[in-house]
Amino acid sequence: MTTKKTLTISILSNILLAAGKIITGLIGGSIVLTSDGFHSLADLSTDLICVIAVLFSRKPKDQSHPYGHKRIEDIGSLILGLILLASVVGIIIEAAGKIVNQEHLVIHQNLTIFLLMLFWALITLPLKEYLFRISIKSAELENSISLKANAWHHRSDAMTSLVAAVAISVGFFMPSVKIIIDVIGAVIILIYVGKIGVDFVIHSVNALMDRSPSPEFLNKITSTAKDITEVKSVSKPQVRNLGGEYWIDLKIQLDGDISLNKAHQITHQVREHIMKKMPQVVEVMIHTEPEGQ
Known part of the structure; x- marks a missing residue:
């Protein structure tokens, strides 16, 4: 119907x-x-x-x-x-x-x-x-x-x-x-x-007021991003809830010696993995940093 x-x-x-x-x-x-x-x-x-x-x-x-x-x-x-x-x-x-x-x-x-x-x-x-x-x-x-x-x-x-x-x-x-x-x-x-x-x-x-989601939801974002083995660490995500759809800003740290092209591939992989595991997420904006910064 x-x-x-x-x-x-x-x-x-x-x-x-x-x-x-x-x-x-x-x-x-x-x-x-x-x-x-x-x-x-x-x-x-x-x-x-x-x-x-x-x-x-x-x-x-x-x-x-x-x-x-x-x-x-x-x-x-x-x-x-x-x-x-x-x-x-x-x-x-x-x-x-x-x-x-x-x-x-x-x-x-x-x-x-x-x-x-x-x-x-x-x-x-x-x-x-x-x-x-x-x-x-x-x-x-x-x-x-x-x-x-x-x-x-x-x-x-x-x-x-x-x-x-x-x-x-x-x-x-x-x-x-x-x-x-x-x-x-x-x-x-x-x-x-x-x-x-x-x-x-x-x-x-x-x-x-863009209040942050529950700690459980934020932890799930972090753990899902870490499913990708190349991700060394993940900062606390910033999330906007727009009518039940979630937009995420995320910082991840990668090996500082990899190429820019490889970093881009990993970033794309993290984005697609989060959106697949969490269907309510419609967009993930990811900022990459070298490990240790």
Whole structure:
């Protein structure tokens, strides 16, 4: 399935889920289902950001953008995180206002409304698992960090909908605690969605600030370069993460008595070996020095 088709299915699914949950949640007076509906609405924003990010990131590098356009994916992830956090704040303010003013929108005991609310909460589980599976395949084909994040976001949505389903069911069969259970369920969803938003923001800011990858990743670069027997030593690599693609600057030391042509051959061999062993690496710039310097 193409990335375009995957994102189209995801967008249409989230429109349907958001509309169904929000409308039914408001009719049934369920804060937790309404919160879950706004979560689905935020998912729609995620899909739209992914569309923009994938389209722009595919553009080849040019004179103005020598590293290509993959950075747009990090910008997209940052915007996504801020949208999620904004939706959390908005729902908290709305729910708090209802609690303080005791305008709880009484959860109806009508069986039809209960079944509708439960339907919209439960239908999310198989639908989001399907979206996860097709999205993760597209992410692997595109080598896209934003598509991968969106795929795992689909799977995490199942948890929030499960919480909503439990809260709605308990509220219906135990009317005496329906309000507190509804609010607790909404809080759990908001905390979870808020954490996702914070994670997106932190990851995106780190990427935009060119934060160095983990020590394990750097050590793997060094050890891979040393697989080439002519390499005497390797300095600490400098790495840029551009939307899940890595650009590496590396210094290696070679025997000072070899010819320039031989040094060039070894450098090319090191570059090709690193890119073969580490598929996420798209470019390696290598500076050679005589051994001992």
